[in-house]
Amino acid sequence: MANVVVVGAQWGDEGKGKIVDWLSLEADVVVRFQGGHNAGHTLVINGVTYKLALLPSGIVRPGKLSVIGNGVVVDPHFLIGEIERLREQGVEIGPDNFKIAENAPLILSLHRELDAYREEAAGNGVKIGTTKRGIGPAYEDKVGRRSVRLMDLAEPDTLDDKITRLLAHHNPLRRGLGLPEIAPAAVRDELLDAAPKILPYMDAVWELLEDLRRAGKRILFEGAQGVLLDVDHGTYPYVTSSNTVSASAASGSGLGPGAIGYVLGIAKAYTTRVGGGPFPTELHDEIGTLIGDRGHEFGTNTGRRRRCGWFDAVLTRQAVKTSGIYGIALTKLDILDGLDEIRVCTHYLLDGARIDRLPASQSAQARVVPVYETIEGWKGTTGGARSWADLPAQAIKYVRRIEELIGAPVALLSTSPERDDTILVRNPFED
Template sequence: MNHNIVILGSQWGDEGKGKIVDFLTDKADAVVRFQGGHNAGHTLVIKGEVTKLRLIPSGILHDGVKSFIGNGVVVSLQALIAEMNELIDRGVPVLRRLRISEACPIVLPVHVALDEAREAALGDQKIGTTKRGIGPAYEDKIARRAIRIGDLRHPEKLKQKLKILLDLHNFTLKHYYNIAEQFDVDATFQTLQEYAQTILPMITDVSAELNAIRKAKGKIIFEGAQGTLLDIDHGTYPYVTSSNTVSGTVSSGAGFGPCYLDAVIGITKAYTTRVGSGAYPTELFDKVGEHLGVKGCEFGTVTGRKRRTGWLDLVALKRAIEINSITSICLTKLDVLDGLEEIKVCIAYELDGKRVEYPPYDNADYVRCKPVYETLSGWKTASFDQRDYSKLPVQARAYVKFIEDYLKVPVDIISTGPERDQNIIVKNVF
């Protein structure tokens, strides 16, 4: 029996993690975010009602389940409180269910200004960030000058730290990026003091609480944001996010020992998408790509940006399987492939005339990779809303088996629609 499972994206994000976390939370005692910030977007659909989450874990809608934001998450207090209020207005008792680590770095307005300035300065070479200030906030964390949630407890110390931080960033904005806007210490301090009234009662020792649940044989879901191929170390650098998105980050981002994890579920879209710049060998620019985008509703939860679309890439997915030690796959949006005459799957790359079995780490090499495809038959019978594996179209089952055989990892869950219960459970992951 699995008690502690990691659920993360195995591609470039937007794989449908939120839906699966929400679905599995019925069997959990706690759900934890362990990295990223409000640049993540998880969409839940329950009986037709859409809930869009950015910072708050996707288990928040379940009564009797604790939701935690771990120390590996950078937190915009403005965004968090706005998200909390949206849920509270709908009757969700967020203040009772949600707890936050005091070690979380705070995303400040000056971080957003820096993010925007950098993207503008890069021009055609821009990364494609969400411009939410995530990268600059992580930089301050690594430079050991971050303002953290726990600093809200100590106003005098907070103000001193703010002055040092804002002096630095105001100088950079003015003298490097030629931006006149300056951020006032007193105004920023006052805003943080106002946020503190809501946030301080929610602070807890997340690591201690999680380990108490573990010792009591409770069940915990660790919810990843973004996707493996956007990992700061293992993704298409520099076109990546600013955090480690892989399973190993659970330990550092939530204070939970790696040997206590029982399973890692890789949420995998039946095709691929990505937002922003960077290598993408299987990207499509034809009618099939348009079909995937329209039928799959491929627009970003946070920014609304149109996602790039392409065929499933098993080369990149194999990397994700290995660096995350993924034990099973949840295949999402299989129904988006309904109606296609044929389906292509990338099984290798060709780079400079040579066959490549792993993605290059250098983006400049990656963009030169050409996909080597295996072509499979499509299916006309709808897989949408199917709950029984045996009743899937024969060709759809062949597609699933092809993926399993290549990756040597089982597909335990298949999502056949956006609703919470539109799934085929091949094997219980808990």
């Protein structure tokens, strides 16, 4: 039985929450391996909606172990609030079904303040589109070797030196930005306030996961955002602050690369993104608005309206390659129901020459022109379909053409937010 890594094959918001929830029925462990609470998942189970940001999607399933790996930056106060909200919905969360890596870096209020200041001070055209939740500054402190990590909360006698090292960077920066300096005691109080509520979940996750793997437990690795937001392989600088590709499932959890089995990419039947950055197939017309309205394309955490466009096979094909994707879970096919025709981007033109990838250059990304193939739409409905026989013939042709263009088969097809409205072609855990 293969362990499974789930990654977004576009710019995020592809519907990973539902797919991870669906797969978690066969998994024993669900692991978040990167990102922070800047990317949310919405789950709809038996008519009940759960909105998650930090907690792995498996947390709503009894009998599953949910894990936050070391590759995640954790806002302790946000996490405490999220746990309380889910408990109010009847979800049981305790140290027996939820663990946090002891070496996970923490997001503090100073990170959120710096994040917000930078984004608000940036002029038009240079805004990244950050959620202002402190993710980027927290990752900066991680690689700058000045993070306060979860394990540090268990050793309050050593906190002062760590806070001094942290503020030796942040206070001069704040002075230069015209922001008030932060007193060490304020940081200490902030940390110690969260400590008793979060420390019970701390564990040596790398060791725990290796023991579970050797015992034959099935592990589902859950990524946040999408491959096109990867800090190395995405549309830099309009990216997130972590590696979102499947390889980071290993480094972000403490397991070796051999622990990764099947890589499942999630892609919408069209394309969306939030915030700034290039978007070759973006629609600025009534069809783009229609897709956004039908698909309820608003951020789970931020409420920001997502930009919408036609399916971009160039970008998804690139994601398939950079993440080693074995198969695709195609979501939201039903949003395209009733359209007379559907367009798919097959390649680009860059300064008049054909190109079959998105170039790394920011200026070149802005100049690419999408080249489309037009596919006949369908009048029937795909919403709620649970077998190929339930799909209009032309919808099946659309799915098959996407498979050809991206170089990967469709392993699952999602036809509504409900977990059961899923057509299984290939079970990733049995591949």
